[in-house]
Amino acid sequence: MELLAIFITAIFIKNFVLFYFLGICPFLGVSKKLDAAFSMGLAVTFVMTITAVVSWMINHWVLLPYNLEYLQIVSFILVIASLVQLVEMFIRKISPPLYQALGIYLPLITTNCAIMGLALLAALKNYNFIETVIFGVGSGIGFTLAIILMAGIREHLDLADVPGPLKGAGIALIVAGIMALAFSGFSGMIK
């Protein structure tokens, strides 16, 4: 597949949240305020891009050459966990303002299945290096788009009269369902 197709597919057609259901926890948890959602999206995009690069290197330089595919899950999860730690320390040193903005979201990302999902999906799809990076960036942007849209809707939802039992997670999931429906209109864009 061409690079543009991978990019567009990752953002719109196979959106991480709305198609793969990855990263649902932050999607529901951090989508109550628009600016928080935006920071979360940025942090995820950032970590996703780095994860894409590093997981590709591990997979292609270590696991595949030595036939160690059965260590994929263990090594990916450990790398992601330590990577997030490193990124956090790095940002704190280099750019305190950026750390202020992303800081509290970074630790949350370790257990975000979207990151692990990215590493696994890129390995599953046999992407080459460039494709993996594009896939990582695109997926991050797709996640950001979904969480921002969600936050925008939820800010308005606060004023709406939602039936009692559906308040909170229930209505959020239904809104996500309608968003997924809208996003499914994008499929077929790539030919």
Add this chain to the structure above:
Amino acid sequence: MKLSQRMILVLTTVGLLSGCFLAGVGLLTEKPIQMNKQKEIREAIFEVVPQSNSTQKLLQEEELSVYAGMDKNNKIRGLAVKSEGVGFQDKITLMYGTDPSLTRIFSLTILEQSETPGLGAKITSEKEFLRFWQNKDCTQKLSLQKPPVSSPEKLSSSEVNTITGATISSRSVLNIVNQSLKEVKQLREKGKLLSGEPNAN
């Protein structure tokens, strides 16, 4: 023992134990997993090339592989072409069988797809789609019949049917087949495909 030493010791032990354990699991499951993968391809080949029960890989390109399907006397009964391309949602991987001289498609099967269930996913259905792909003349480019017809007899030998409501999926399959046929024929002319003559052992 100091705390830091204990931390390192514990982590190393946990890591080593898990590594050894997984190496064992990896070794035990490797064979069956390999077999499963091969079995899937072999069964598809035997399905699209009639009377074949053994096979040999002739060619592997990035998005294209060609296998020979042979009967019990090792006579080549046909070629099985595996190819992939973009569908409505995602990649479609398919395989079709042709006679050894690449003039006729015996039949088609879909190996992997994630088209819309109930619409595009009908490309895997024998009744709705695949039976319209049997015995096609592939000396020329195949074309799409639209609006769809109800039975295979109503199609000419170089036409294939459309699924109602899933034109893009149907067309994607057609394009993948046309494109890969063109490539296989080119490769054969360049002499990269060592087959075509029956009785080749």
Add this chain to the structure above:
Amino acid sequence: MPTKPIGQEFLKGVWSENPIFRQLLGMCPTLAVTNAVVNGFAMGMATTFVLLFSSLVVSSIKNLIPKQVRIASYIVVIATFVTMADRFLQAFFPAISDNLGPYVPLIVVNCLILGRQEAFSSRNTVGRSLVDALGMSSGFVLGLLVLSSIREILGSGTFLGTQVMGDWFKPWTIMVLPPGAFITLGILLGLVILIEQKSKSRR
């Protein structure tokens, strides 16, 4: 720590602390693989396997692990069992493994599993941890089965692959697609809260 009777320890996972409907844990697999009952069931079993054995290991070695490296150790333990489950499915149930795709390896980041280790197994005896894990997995499997039954029956007109709806029924394809997953789970969450409210007000 006050100890509950063992039966209650089990039942809390099924209803009052149900991982899907109450704690909203493990949402990715819950939404992703419940388009058919057989997938939901396989995912439930794989998760049960991982949770049971992780709890067993974590609760038996809890005193040996320094506090600072506990999460890392738990993750390695969990990842080991997830790999086992994944390889096992690939080797002996290739069709199911294909259907579940990357969601089996993703059990490793299922917050339910790490959450139970951190909140329960690292503080309780082996026996209690196993009961807790069993309860939580039953709750999880139950949730997956309910969701996947609704989606498969309405979305394909079948249950475990056998036709259950008559010819008059035109499948609601949307139910097996992503939007159906979100909307069904949203409505189920509402229903659970409604039932809870009703039963409370009766008391």
